[in-house]
Amino acid sequence: MRSHYCGQLNETLVDQQVTLCGWVHRRRDHGGVIFLDMRDRDGIAQVVVDPDTAEAFANADRARNEFVLRIQGRVRLRPEGTQNPNMPTGMIEVLAKDVEVLNTAATPPFQLDEHGKVGEEVRLKYRYIDLRRPEMIDKLRLRSRITHRVRAFLEDEGFLDIETPILTRATPEGARDYLVPSRTHAGSFFALPQSPQLFKQLLMVSGFDRYYQIAKCFRDEDLRADRQPEFTQIDLEASFVDEDDIMGITESMIRSLFREVLDVELPEFPRMPYAEAMSRYGSDKPDLRIPLELVDVDDLMKNVDFKVFSGPANAEDGRVAALKVSGGGKLTRKEIDDYTKFVSIYGAKGLAWIKVNERAKGLEGLQSPIVKFMESVIEELLDRVGAEDGDIIFFGADKTRVVNEALGALRVKLGEELELYTREWAPLWVVDFPMFEDDGSARLQALHHPFTAPSCDVETLRSNPVVALSRAYDMVLNGTELGGGSIRIHDQDMQRAVLEVLGIDQAEADEKFGFLLEALKFGAPPHGGLAFGLDRLVMLMSGARTIREVIAFPKTQSAACLMTDAPGDVSQDQLKELNIRLRHKAKVETAGE
Known part of the structure; x- marks a missing residue:
């Protein structure tokens, strides 16, 4: 039905006849001449309809936003002064000789242009309309390019694309399984796979040597902001390999992806032991773009007259750590109070702090309600964290887990809100878990x-x-775990x-x-592998805010689909066939949950 996509039109096609199919993005009536911005997955092209083509003009006149049209016409240069260099097709337009309305459209629930703003709930309910937006098309096109390059890279490395079962048996892998009742085996259940882990290991036992799959996985997890009940993994496994082999192959793959898809040359991938990552950053996926580190001060606090610090400092499972923020002395008391509330999410009972106003004045140059308790160690403390005038020092004192989670999260929040990033991309390997x-x-x-x-x-x-x-390894990029793997037990x-x-x-x-x-x-055989979260990878590479932005039909945080109203009820006949009786009818949830 079409000869070209709208976004393919350019000056090389001037005076050629073309046929376009797509949606009306915008309609404008200028003194008897109708302008239609026609949109398809490749872009937008301007169409001009003159009144001397009566039937075409009549159809264009009744067209409205999101009508589906087929247009035949001649490509011509736009008149001088009307060209748009910021638009890929902005130098040309199509003079229509025929306009056919293929389908009408009701008024969409939200605007599709760059000025339209609408909540995520509405966008997910009408996802098929949301996906028409150029921004969404670009993200899914990028996803397609990424999966294409991944397949090409792994095929060139000798990996075979092999599918593993979706219906399998329940195995403990850290999250709850989605269970599927069996009609033919009454009282028994299949489980949807949390990963292809065991099957890919069996493929290694079978001698296939190198396997990969872009696999759907399922986990019935509690609500999390950036998790989906079904997600996609780039899954791979190889035989007769060690850690260096798998890490080398996958690092090369990610470098190749960034180079070929984004024209980005990633920097060095340092290797960091898990214990070091937790000690310095409070996280096993540290964001190395942020130049803030946790510093242990347990030894200094063991004998201070401040039980909030001395208690954890002397406890076997306790930790007292400091986080110095250069220039952070400008933070207001309200901002500090907000950060105190933030760390409470992670179990911290408070957030002690010291502002270094003028270090040369000693205690008088410091501002804090806790300085009086640590006069004997204050100079050594300031030396250890490298404090200078204008800095602020935050403290965490509690069980090691609480301190790590609270200060680790605070470090990330400060990095973002104070714009402390030192580079665009910061990859690393975390090892020795x-x-x-x-x-x-x-x-x-x-x-x-x-x-x-x-x-x-x-x-x-x-x-x-x-x-x-363990012989495990995680690839981390900008504070996000891209993938994790290990050498397996054979x-x-x-x-x-x-x-x-x-x-x-x-x-x-x-x-x-x-x-x-x-x-x-x-x-x-000895074997090992790694699985990347494809959704997270695309999110990072596209600059999206959440993984829902890079999945065609995602679920909400409560694992519901607003568009299809899933999960839903099934009939009593279906339940009877499966030998299932419901003890409680499902609660009706609000759309926003």
Whole structure:
């Protein structure tokens, strides 16, 4: 039906006949001549309809925004003075000889031009209209380019695109599974995969050597601002590799993506141990664009007459850390109070601070309600953090986890609000993660997942699992974890030992992971891999605010689809076929939840 997309028109097509199909972006009537801005996925082109083409003029006259039209006409240069150099098609226009209305449109619920502002709820309810906006088209076009380049890169590296099952069995991977009842196996359930983890390991046992997949994954997680119940991974696995091999391949892939898609040459990817990242930045995904660091001051605070500091300083699981902000002395008391409220989200009971107004004056040059409690250590403290006139020092004193989370988050917030970024892109690898973590429950938990190989032998793991490190690695960019992976366990004895440490006995292990444990007996090669969050990657590369902006049909924070009103009720007949009886009818949620 068309010969060209609207955005393809330019001066090289002057005097050629073209056929366009698309939507009316804007209609203007100028003294008997009608101008139509026609829009499709490639751009916008101006169409001129003169009254001497009676039928075409009549159709253009009744057209309104979002009508679907087919237009035939001749490309010509715009008259002098009407050209628009800021628009890709701004030097030309199409003089229409035929205008056909393919479909009418009701008045859209919001404007699609750059001046339209509307809440996200409305945009998600009418997502098919929201996706017509050039801004959204550009994001999804970028996503398509990224996945195309990823496939090309991995194919060139010898990886095979292999699909793994969507209906599988429930396995513990850190979040709740989405369960699917089986009609043919009454009382039994499939689970939607949280990742292709076990299947890709089985592909390595099968000898495929290098696998990749752009895979849909599902996690029934609690509400989070930037998580989706279904998301997309760039998933890969390889045999006969070590950490350097996987990290080298994936780093090259990301460098290639940024170079070819954004024309950006990423800087060096430093490697940082997990313990160092937590100590210096309070986070295992530090944003290295921000030149702020946490400094331990426990030793200075052990004997001060201030229990808020001395208590955690002397506790085995406590920490006292300082965060110096150069030039932060200009912060108002209200701003400091707002930051105090902010860190309370992370469990902090308060936010102590010292303003360094004039260091040469000693205590008189400092402004803070806590200085009087630390006269004996104040000079050493100021030296340690490198304090200068005009600075402010914030303190966290609590359990190590609380201090890290609170000051780590405060560091990021200060970096953004005070515009402290020193560069545009800051990648790194975080390595040497602990194998397990103690979350306060009766059992240790795997920090990544229970199929990650430890960096020690079986005996050492069993004797002191708390100090065991894993062969895991995360790629971080601008404070966002792009992807995480590890070398996997390929030995059955080691896999059983890890499951035992996690409190999973042999019977439970055989029930849940028997197929994997069995496979490990039949010549499993050393292997490892990594999975990137495609949605996060596109969000970063496009400059979007949330991952919902780069997913065609996302869910809300409560895992609902406002457009289709999902999840929804099903009939009693369907439930009966599945041998399911509801104990409680679902609560009706408001659209905004």
